[in-house]
Amino acid sequence: MSFFSNLFTRQEFTARLVERSFNTTSGLLELALCAGLMLLTFWLSRLIMRRRHQGDISGKRQFIRHLIQRILWPVLLLLAAVAAMYLWKATGHRELWLQLLVMAARWMIAIRFVLAVLHAVIPNGRFSSQLERSLAAVLWVVFVLWLTGLDAFIINVLxxxxxxxxxxxxxxxxxxxxxxxxxxxxxxxxxxxxxxxxxxxxxxxxxxxxxxxxxxxxxxxxxxxxxxxxxxxxxxxxxxxxxxxxxxxxxxxxxLQKIASNYISGFIILSDRSIRLGDRLTVNDFTGYVTKITSRFVVLRSAGGAEALVPNDNFISSTVINESYTGKSLWTSLDVQVAYATDLPQALDIMTTVAARQERVAADPAPNSFLVGFADSGINLRLGFWVNDPENGFLGLNSAILLDIWRRFNEEGIEFPFPQREVRILNDAEDNNVAAASLQAAAQLTRQNTRSNEPASAGADAVDSSEQDGGANDK
CATH class of the missing domain: 1.10.287 (Helix Hairpins)
Known part of the structure; x- marks a missing residue:
């Protein structure tokens, strides 16, 4: 009983005892035995985990598997060290390294258990391997301080x-x-x-x-x-x-008023079920699907992959468009233009049939086609339908429907119009008459301007002559 009672008690491992173990044959053999036990138990733990390796699991089983994987080696090392220590002591030798190995194995079990719990509690990506190694190093420093007795001195100082x-x-x-x-x-x-x-x-x-x-x-x-x-x-x-x-x-x-408001708003939107995972929302001109609801914000992911973090307070104090509030299906439409000579009932029937053949299009209510208006180049038609899985996007579905409509219209001879302009060119006789009339009007206008300017010119010449005669008489 004294062996097991003193198994985990702190011993006085002074530098003198460690030095003496290096100078004796039994000390070197004990050190080699410890190294061999470490290598053997490490290889055995790897072998056991390799044989029990399975596919991906989640939840509680994942934590248990991770915990077993972390503590299997120190548990095997502890058992092997205790058995070796008992046999070593039975032969009459004094144990030193085996005692240290037992304490180190026990402390390693505690450290790895703590790290496994933290790994399960803290979300992925926040508890990095670097932080885990740093925490393990701190715990090992604490173990060394406890083992050497320096912890009492540090505690008294604190x-x-x-x-x-x-x-x-x-x-x-x-x-x-x-x-x-x-x-x-x-x-x-x-x-x-x-x-x-x-x-x-x-x-x-x-x-x-x-x-x-x-x-x-x-x-x-x-x-x-x-x-x-x-x-x-x-x-x-x-x-x-x-x-x-x-x-x-x-x-x-x-x-912290805003933070408290967001926190309380998070409970409100969850309790009244106004927003649920997978809903399609439009907030501040941003449309996306709800992928995560936290205590402070809601994550919206658009079809292009962009994510918006919307504070919970916005869903209480402002208007939010929830396109999936009463139903998951969404209505969308496609516009098609056909020529004026088209058989419109036939074209509308083709569009409705093409949309109904798509698996993602809802059968109830069924798709329908409508005549929208008469444009300059053709007649505008519109195809409306409900989509069962809007979270998968609309671009691929719209492309498939339009491509199928194009094929069916070509088979039935239905023409897609294009903008047309009519240009009229006048003949030569009319062109010459118009040109002659224009020249005659221009000549007549010139003659009228010339006649109106002749009297003014004559009066100006007479004034100039009298001024010249008066100047000659003065001389």
Missing amino acids: KSMVIPLGSSKISVYTILTGLLSVCVVVVVALWVAQLLDNRLMQVQRLDLNLRLVLSKIVKTLLVTIAVLAALPMVGIDLTVLSVFGGALGVGLGIG
């Missing part, structure tokens, strides 16, 4: 650093342990909320919006309870935090 808070005083150690406890409890709460969310999403008899509302309510309650339960666990009195209550209320009322 406890001596006191921060006054009103009439109370809180040490840095209390703050750090409180934050750590809150983080651990919140992570556990988020993990439980994730499991409950997966269960709720599998309940098909409940409406999807109702499932989303229940999921968000459960997650919010669990996180709130976790924070309120974690602070007293480390000795932080909740009444001390009342100092920040007024400031937090003012901040929510002024600075």
